[in-house]
Amino acid sequence: MKPEIAKLGYLSLVTSDLEKSLWFFKEVIGLEETTEINGVHYLRAWGDFQHHTLSLEQGDRGYVRHIGFRTKAPEHVLEFKQLLEDGGIEVEQIKAWETPGIGEAIRFPLPSGHTFELYYDITRPEVEEHRRSVLKNQTYKSWAKGISPRRFDHVNIHSSNDSAEAYDFLENVLGFKMREFLRGDNGDVIAGWMSVTPLVHDVALVIKPDLPTPARLHHLSYWTDDSQDILRAADILREHNLEFVGPGKHGITQAMYLYVMDPGSGCRVELFSGGYLIFEPDWEPIEWLEAERPLGNTYWGDSIQDKELNKITIEA
Amino acid sequence: MKPEIAKLGYLSLVTSDLEKSLWFFKEVIGLEETTEINGVHYLRAWGDFQHHTLSLEQGDRGYVRHIGFRTKAPEHVLEFKQLLEDGGIEVEQIKAWETPGIGEAIRFPLPSGHTFELYYDITRPEVEEHRRSVLKNQTYKSWAKGISPRRFDHVNIHSSNDSAEAYDFLENVLGFKMREFLRGDNGDVIAGWMSVTPLVHDVALVIKPDLPTPARLHHLSYWTDDSQDILRAADILREHNLEFVGPGKHGITQAMYLYVMDPGSGCRVELFSGGYLIFEPDWEPIEWLEAERPLGNTYWGDSIQDKELNKITIEA
Amino acid sequence: MKPEIAKLGYLSLVTSDLEKSLWFFKEVIGLEETTEINGVHYLRAWGDFQHHTLSLEQGDRGYVRHIGFRTKAPEHVLEFKQLLEDGGIEVEQIKAWETPGIGEAIRFPLPSGHTFELYYDITRPEVEEHRRSVLKNQTYKSWAKGISPRRFDHVNIHSSNDSAEAYDFLENVLGFKMREFLRGDNGDVIAGWMSVTPLVHDVALVIKPDLPTPARLHHLSYWTDDSQDILRAADILREHNLEFVGPGKHGITQAMYLYVMDPGSGCRVELFSGGYLIFEPDWEPIEWLEAERPLGNTYWGDSIQDKELNKITIEA
């Protein structure tokens, strides 16, 4: 039986302006800081159940170190290691708790060029009384500051590497199911929304022929309960003089969106709400053709199509 | 390896006033009718992907025939049959397509007294052009009439049978995971929110000492994307002179609610929105004590506690 | 003491395809039909308190007959007649109830080229039991069909006539107060949001140098209680394959917007929500310069700037 991934866990982000990024993610987006250790800040949303879903640290430029996923069982971490090494992939092993909050882990490159991390053990630190929700099933009080999304939702990554190999690896090695995809005019899959959960995507991978480096991050995404929260987010961003794309509603995923850049790292954040869940075990991936891309991108609203702001990505 | 349930599928409801029930579910709740065969009406929400999530037929009184669940794989249906018969449970086998839209199935009684059905094969009938969504990933146009929820969400069943046995069966035979539960003053679990999906519950089972019959249905639930849809639902129900409880927000599940009775069958429907998803593979069930029941029931809003309207149930 | 206007009343619209316009306004927008007399259909929103706020009739092309306003007192109608005739304006007198629901009225051309009507007496017809709200202060049940806005809000008219004369007449003869305005690079006022009520505008007048005819209607507007109703409207329009601009939020007025064309008459409808009210008796009109027009038009969202769809107007 193959090892399995349970969920997207966190993203490790390096920023060229830590102070600005902390202001953006804590005050504007409204994430809570779990802790700071050795200059690395560990953040999560009020409804996240892990130690952190985003880590932030100072570097010479903005880029993604790696993207972490939690496995379904403790033994799956090393089973994945074996599986990957059997496939000729070089795997780095990370000692337990070297990353605060994260147990023993492995890291490895994907054919798309991105680095994924897999781990199982996590810590769920206690929250101080004054920030703790009155509800037993909620981590922090909601609405404490900024946009205040509920939880980490997904990542959208770009690659200029071979399409078939990239999707094949995600599906057949890592176990992601294709939920919706875009077929280019040349017949290749050029964008895929894939998940191990009933979300339409935990990861979207987009193939682009010419990128500054082969592996890029287009955005990470946090989820809000209500579509009106996206409208409130637009007010907040506008009042902070932060440019954004949206609000609008995707055809693919059916979710409301709004995209804004962290002015520190250049990393884009999507505020995301609504959409559908897939519980059917025999889901037929929804195919969109190149000509249908505009509807797939934007069911209605401020279109992401042809927006310069939408084209920038960071190394990942 | 054990067979597994993928999701809640549908509820088979008998009503003493079919015309009134059809008006309620189609015009007020806003479900779409897939088809009518031999006097049985097959309904689903605009975002449901199955043939139906509710069937309605005339009878001498309102009651639930059975509650259907879809398995994760075709072979799981007969594997479950074997498993159940090995445990001494009498299993009824239903021929494929005897229930329109549903392939080969099995039905059996639970220790709680309820009848569950398991099946894998389903049909997804084409939708007529004028009702079909412009989106490839959505069944019907949304907002065509009434409250217009997105999809079937969960069932809440009551039983006066033995608590330990009832929960044990759901967990250990059917594979439901306990997500949140209420522990009575006598130490017994008296309410459990359980799921096979990342929803907090596909099924809630409440143990009550004195019920008219051992197995009852408290409500079935349809989901709306936004909490404001629940407020709009309240307007619609009030203008139809239909009594309801809510709107309010549960502590357990963190979801917005509104409860209204089908005037035909006496079956209660919960309109439901928001709440959280559970992706952690090692989720610790949240325990609520009897004294915390009011907060668990109602985080805020029109309380379900002590409402006469909230106590009525139908046979199931 | 000068006669005064109390409020915007209704718009008389001619359409080249009555059937299509009735479908659009009744089924898509969700207006209620008060009555049909001699081929003219009288419509209003569920929260409108008049006989009608829109009349629809067949013609050879789409255009606006006139825009009706209610005066503050019965005697103001003839006082306005005197005032206008004293100013050399030709005034047409309309017999009471010649327009169903509307008492004695006067009609006259504005310097902008538009025809306004003034009346005081109105009828408020009873609503049939099954459409009547359970509330004594509400005309119809809300949410019966389509987008279902609450009430008629404002009109936006365009003119290629002299700017100074046009605004002067609205302010000094008709008593509209300037609330916000756009000053063109040449120093002229080129757009003015004006009201006799605390709404930011009952009428917006935009001056454009080259129009097909001197007096045009850009849109009429209906108001929804909540900004999420605008998002729901977008879903409904998209599913009806009706093109629209928005949703977005204006800087001027601070209101959410969405613009869609009646496919029968070519008349644009703005769905409108939120914004602010002006209760200060000494309100200083807010001045926006040409360079600030983009922010004034669109605080955020799908911009109305440079949209071809936004440039079409009909004769008025």
Place this chain on the structure above:
Amino acid sequence: MKPEIAKLGYLSLVTSDLEKSLWFFKEVIGLEETTEINGVHYLRAWGDFQHHTLSLEQGDRGYVRHIGFRTKAPEHVLEFKQLLEDGGIEVEQIKAWETPGIGEAIRFPLPSGHTFELYYDITRPEVEEHRRSVLKNQTYKSWAKGISPRRFDHVNIHSSNDSAEAYDFLENVLGFKMREFLRGDNGDVIAGWMSVTPLVHDVALVIKPDLPTPARLHHLSYWTDDSQDILRAADILREHNLEFVGPGKHGITQAMYLYVMDPGSGCRVELFSGGYLIFEPDWEPIEWLEAERPLGNTYWGDSIQDKELNKITIEA
């Protein structure tokens, strides 16, 4: 021609725990502080256009000093003085700017026992860059903290004095129009929603036979743009362990409500959204009978009827 009131202006509140009241109004409700002078704190909402809409100062108990209204013209202040003195009412004259932000004013007792203030001149202090909205027509950035309502809306006052005299004074001396009212079983008006603006009420006056003192304040109210803001407010209050009544929707006014007490002064605040506007110059006051009071109070939701928390008032 009679002097006229333009709008409700502000409420002067004394609290027995200034620190707690400041925390409540600034951090929880989310009002902005314009300034503090001699221990009096001047607050307003982000969309208020005056110097302040609430003043807070320390005292030995919580009570209302007076409620301020702005007149339509400068000369109306002294014209009202004359009118009142002609009617045998003792009028106190307040020097300009004795109350920061407020010009020359008069104060006088109503038959209901409440003290009203009338003034015309106000100051509109500049807002510091970092708190100022990017919009020219908005005072502060919205959503900076807490619930963040847009503007001061109305006051609800209680009196045990003579009903006929109390309403007569508000209508015939101060010019408030009755919009909706409740007729008691004895034939008296026992509650009236009255306004000088198109709002259904700037002031609601409720007659109660037995009150601790003849003149009381039931609540002051701030307005939010969207009904979902009321749901968000409920989350925020619940997480601050502040008890409240609601959310629900009134029949009278048709507005969403939520009532919460300032823990410092005991003054109740209503968060309020939606409802209708009255532009008709010949509005027929809506009459509700005692038997219809429950529907008038609560169209749906958490009922204010029979709630102990709803019965507390403070001296005014």
